[in-house]
Amino acid sequence: MKSIKWFLFLCLFPFLVQGQEKPLKQTICLIADIPLLLESDHGIISFSKTGILDISPGRIRISMAARTDAIEFEHLIQLAKPLAVMEQNSTAYTVQWNTKKYRDWTPVAGQHSSTLIDTSLGINDSLKLIWKNRSGKIVQKFTLKTKILRPAIIGFRINEYYDSIDRGHKIRVLKRKNGLPKGYQSLQSDSIQIQAGGIIELKIKSYPLLVDTLIQFRITSREDKTIPGWKSGSHLLILPELKADNNYTLELKYPNQSAVAKYHLIHQPFWHQLTWVRWTIGLSLLTTTILLTRWYYRRKWRREAAQRERLEEQLTTLQSQLNPHFIFNALSSIEGLVTIGQNKLANEYLTTFSMIMRDTLKNVDKMLISLEEDLQLMHQYLKVEQLRFGFEYEWELDPGIHPAEIEVPPMLAQPLIENAVKHGASAKGWINIEIAKKNADMLIRVTNPSSNIAIKPRTAGGYGWSLINQRLDHFRELNPDSPIEFEFSQDEKQATATLIFKNWFS
Template identity: 25%
Template sequence: MRVKLKSIQDLIVPPLRDRAGQPAAWWLMCIVFLAAVSPAWAQTGNGNKFGNSFFFDIVVTNKRTMVKEPVYLPVSDTAVYRVFDRFKSHGNDGFLHTEPKSPVLLGVKLNPSLVKYFSASVQSISKEYQVFVISDSSDAVLVALGINRENAGDFRYHVVENDSIERIRWSPIPRLEKNYGAKQPYGFLGKYNAPGKRLMVEVINTKNYGIREGVIFDWRINFKPIVNQLTLAVPGGYFNVAYRDLNHGYATRFDKATGLPANLAFPVDSVLNMTFQFKKQETLVHSVYLVKNIAGKKDTAWLDFVDHYGYFQVNKDRFSEAGHYELVIQRQEKFPEWDNAQLLRMPFDVLEPVTRLTWHELAPYAAALLIVLIAAIAISRLYAKRKIEHAEQERNTVQLKLRSIRSQLNPHFMFNALSSIQNLMNKNELLEANRYLSKFAALTRTVLNTSEQEMISLEDELRIANDYLQMEQLRFGFRYTVNAAADLDTANIDIPAMLLQPFIENAVKHGVATLKKSGLVQVNAAREGRTLVLTVTDNGAGLNPGHQEPSGTGFGLKLSEQRIRLLNQVHSHRPAELNIRSLPSGTRITITLTNWI
């Protein structure tokens, strides 16, 4: 960070000579010494008033040591031409060489009564722009003595507010004027005032971008630092203290205004360092102080500056003893005023170390804990084993019930078919009876082959449905359709065997049997995502309330409803739902099998 002396009126304005008329080398050595040991003083001001002056940014070189020092040259606002005299008077002597920092030669005039008007410089690529803090909301005047009638057309300037809004776009120099005791016209860049804001005035030479200069005026009054993040490093890791589930319980309350912990406390040696990440303040320098109160003895120490990236780290050697501590961060000044409105405070406590037991002291407790742990594991495993056995018993019971229902459905299906054959024979329709019997024999073989299988493919289920409807069509003459959606892989989708058969029998016997050729039975299979939807629809008279057929033969439907309930116990992750709906012109049975695809 560049160091600048802010007020050297007693050093530069008068000729640098001692009483013997020799160059006052010791003055320059004082300047270099003060700049080296007290950069904050050089940047924030030493309490002197700005005065009736223009400040110009110059470079002084000690020819004996060839050490260059950037300084400010104050020149009376009634004789600004004297800045050029300074360059001439020091240009050829044997001790000092004085030159402007930039050919633009910007001059700044502020309120003569203003104090503490300097702040940190701001880097702009290869250039540094100086910053003036104007705490009383007064005006700032900016001139460019290096701009004259011959070169004014080569320069442009612009003004940017808060590093975001271009208040004046790149424009020619507003005007040339000859005020403040000037002997030749110079570039006047304006008088500015923006309370609470920052303005950057930048000047460039359109023919040579290397000739570029700027200045920032800062009218803000709140310089309280802002913390974006506080990180604690601990043995084996680190964490953001703002997250309670990560911060080891070191902090539970936080200041709403600053976000910092209000009750930070941790044992000695448990924290390796604390790293603060501040909101970057390009034009400000902040100092960090540590206030310690150990065993009733209070002490305050300056730690360091916050770096220009906005980071500051406090290592554990600063809080190595148990006690109460407080970090205080404020804008750097020569004489800290400790204005609470401008300070950031974070108290924390370092606790006495946690008492550590020896292995011999811990051994009895460890043994007892091990015994309890082993007992708990054994009880847990025994409980889990019994729970698994109980669940397996329940599953076996449900499976037995399902097989019982299947064993009742198969005879029920066959008795209905044999009843149909008997009816044909009673009517002396022997040819139809023979054809029906042939179809029935083929269908019976298929049903018997799957009688031991709980699950069959959707393809086989639909084939059984088709064969049955074809057989019954010989007897009653109705129409039917069996369809599966094109996006269904019927050969690789398994469903409970004979799931549709009772509903199809019901649709034929109680729905379309009396309608003859005008009867219609439709069996459909479709998918909705991973859900399989099966429907059986007829255009008969519909069901009576409670699904009871006129003849009271609702045995098949009742068994099917009971079977659906048992299937949901076995396949709880794939629920099945049965919906029986009486339509204005028939009945629709819908079976929804969720997650079966």
């Protein structure tokens, strides 16, 4: 009895002794008929009362536990009272590897602190040690079997925040508890739902003889398919780095083991990450953008329409101002004919003039009329003036121009013809009117003999010509892509006034 107490005293208060062989990662002191020291490189999992010791594949070293040496260990297992030293020395042992004899019967005497076996066990290997006394009676036996381990999550808890200081305390509490601590849920499948913003704690199954469960893990996400390296953890695994609205795959394994356990962690989204919320926000933004865009363009369109309406009113006003000017000139001509006694000619003039006035009043509110109608007005005006002055005129129309299909501002060319009559054709001269096509432009060119008076382009025609210049400016503002330009040239022989309708055929 004293020997047992002395042996336990040495085991429970370990210290390092110089010259002792370096232990492996885990050491177990087994007190039985024959006290033993078991060391493993990869973990001793469990020990049953039937004498079966489950271990991970790897290196295993079994030594006799010396009763006089101090021993450093992680676990102490007492199965029986040790034999007396004399009885122990009278025993012999043998080793069987996978049911085959590995070592013949070897006396225990003289091997009180020596290594009985130091080897590596692979997957599905077994190692059996048997002791017998001198009479052949089996006094002790146990079997080592390798077991493939796959880590298993037995419970989890979701916290609202992560406290790294509290982690050590949690590990100590979990080591003292066999079941799940308060607040943990049992895991029945390989999938875990995590509430948005939650921090998950995982309780991994630990084994009775292990000080801690050394776990290797790695996490891959749905968004990032990169496979990371393995990280080390324990039987309490806390994962604060998981982001909401993402799915993760958690892989677990033990060191130097190939068996991998996979779990799916589904981190639920925040309310603003929900699909229907995103669609609602997106549609709201799209609707707002459409409404703002519509409001902006409607406002711009109204502003442009108001400006266009103002310009059209001004242009109409200018056209209406041109009519009294034309009427005044025509009545002056009639008065002149009556004064000189040419009543018949004055009557013809008045008849033609009334036809011109009827057509002019009909188009007074129109911004554009067909070129065919405008040429007809110009022809009637020339007929009236021809009665008075007796000049000749001719028309040249480009074959590629169809007057009925083209629109022009009404009576825009009338001041040009009036100017030609006044300055060049009044003394029985001539007038040439040409309507030509040049690329995408249309030209109305009025040519007459040159008079002795030099004419300035911007003052030719007096008040009527001033009105036409204003009409061109307003038309240019309304139609910047298709403006109408004016050119005037004069030499000793003839004067030419040209209206250029830009991009009229584009």
